Amino acid sequence: MKNKANEANQYIETHRALAAKTSHQPILHFTPSLGWMNDPNGLIFFKGEYHLFYQYHPYQTKWHQMYWGHAVSHDLITWQELQIALAPSEVYEDSPEGGCFSGTAIEHEGTLYLFYTAVAKNTAGQLIQKQCVAMSQDGRHFSKYENNPIIQNDSLGKENPHFRDPKVWQKDHTFYMLVGVSQDHVGKLILYRSENLLEWTLMDVAFEEPNAWMLECPDFYELDGKDVLTFSPVGIKNEYSSYLIGRMDYDKGRFQVEKRGILDYGVDFYAPQTFLTPEGERYIIGWQNGWEWMDEWNGFGELTENSWCGAMSIPRKLKRKGDRLHALLPEKISQLKAAETVIYDTQTDGYQKLVSTIQKPTLIELSLEAGKIPITLVFKDKRTGQIDVFTIEEHLSYHSEGNPLGRKDITMPLSSKSKTLKILLDLYAIEVFDEDEGTVLSVNSFFKGTLAREFSFSCSEKARLKQVVVTELNEKQLIKRSLKG
Known part of the structure; x- marks a missing residue:
């Protein structure tokens, strides 16, 4: 044989x-x-x-x-x-x-x-x-x-x-x-x-x-x-x-x-x-x-x-x-931090809509206050126009537009205890962690062969969104692809 x-x-x-x-x-x-x-x-x-x-x-x-x-x-x-x-x-x-x-x-x-x-x-x-x-x-x-x-x-x-x-x-x-x-x-x-x-x-x-x-x-x-x-x-x-x-x-x-x-x-x-x-x-x-x-x-x-x-x-x-x-999210992810940027802080910035361009595997951390006023997060591929939208209200919802493979009407429950959301971005993969409730929402987003995305967010109630931190993770090839016995 x-x-x-x-x-x-x-x-x-x-x-x-x-x-x-x-x-x-x-x-x-x-x-x-x-x-x-x-x-x-x-x-x-x-x-x-x-x-x-x-x-x-x-x-x-x-x-x-x-x-x-x-x-x-x-x-x-x-x-x-x-x-x-x-x-x-x-x-x-x-x-x-x-x-x-x-x-x-x-x-x-x-x-x-x-x-x-x-x-x-x-x-x-x-x-x-x-x-x-x-x-x-x-x-x-x-x-x-x-x-x-x-x-x-x-x-x-x-x-x-x-x-x-x-x-x-x-x-x-x-x-x-x-x-x-x-x-x-x-x-x-x-x-x-x-x-x-x-x-x-x-x-x-x-x-x-x-x-x-x-x-x-x-x-x-x-x-x-x-x-x-x-x-x-x-x-x-x-x-x-x-x-x-x-x-x-x-x-x-x-x-x-x-x-x-x-x-x-x-x-x-x-x-x-x-x-x-x-x-x-x-x-x-x-x-x-x-x-x-x-x-x-x-x-x-x-x-x-x-x-x-x-x-x-x-x-x-x-x-x-x-x-x-x-x-x-495992603590070991924090050991991969290459550069951390606080792109929004209500104590210093007041309310504004900010944009950050993501080029590498990235961890986004949002500090929240409980409420019903929606916070909208948008990830956009400027070449194709495809966007992935997350809306944070009493629950987290996901919607992908301009993407023929997008999944719609996906929700994850949140609670009044939800204070910290972490979003992990990698090529094709998005994972959202509610660190207080211990829930996760995972979706694939098929941006054409690149991780480059434009990230923006908005909230009509300043006090709802406390801080947004964007952290680039070490881009070294973590998966070793040499085939060993």
Whole structure:
């Protein structure tokens, strides 16, 4: 059988230099050198490095047979692209429409385990999904288990075309796995248990969502004394990344929900997964794009003309405050400051409308007072006339004009406690953080191959807007694109 991983790595190495000359890529947001990328997979700290695996197809800028790409970091900001971790090389995963789908990573007794969904056609020509595992001692080279698949598709009584995205963790001395399924057009997460990571027993349906026909890419972890379950529901309008706070009943195999929330109010944040740092902090990353089935989706812009398509969000620090999750911009971003300018201060300037030209990755910080008088923020491409507009009232709303790929009528709730908004700008990516409420809104803005934008703002009530600070971030190439083993 062909060594598909070596073939793909050779292809990437051969075409990477040309891709770098002909494509524009974000500075802060991880992207592969070339090819298609979607869901983050198997996020883990192993042997002194953060490992980011991801759904990947190296040969074109649209979804096709899935591989696992691989990158590492020492700080969750600067990434080193590595060679492919998993390739669809076995008969149980080697279909053009299949491959190595999403999954998780776990370390046990010095070995790194990658759990993933293998997808291939059965004898009737139907795509069937099964759970598999690969192992590594060094975090670079992976061997698939000789007795894969470890969970067959018929564990629910019959074959199911939607049976994917295993999430594995350890509780006390037992391992558990959640897998997303669709039964009778209802999205469910089913729970398995194991004593050795290789032999699994079905327990029960841990959670089901009748308003979604599928629950993709589950994650599960403990945060500040509560269990947190996250997933991406398919079929719920304007809700693409959900979280549940509650408690897993390990005896019954059921998750007891206490509170539900949304991880991101934008339309470009999907399939999020988390890292646990050595210090015990939790960070989350999502795929900063969307799918064709989403109501607001209207293409991938010029990304399909580039050598690459798909980016990851900035890692966000997660905290639990009461019955809500708060997502915060990581402190490490402040270490990238190159130049800071206070372009508006009500104490010295009074009311005025100011303009700042943005040329590099930029962080904009707004200090607010509560109120209903709108504050309008405008980002304009002077060459094309395309503008992105954010309006701050009792909620934050986003509207893109002159952009055929713009998303309209996107809102994020604000509250009287909202005093600080941070807007992170990178090529194609805008992320807005409410630092007080812990909410985020992520959108992609496809300005044609440049970050250069004219930024202006206005507010008819002077006291509402206290200060605006624009900070250019260090433009050094944070993502190292040399392909290492």
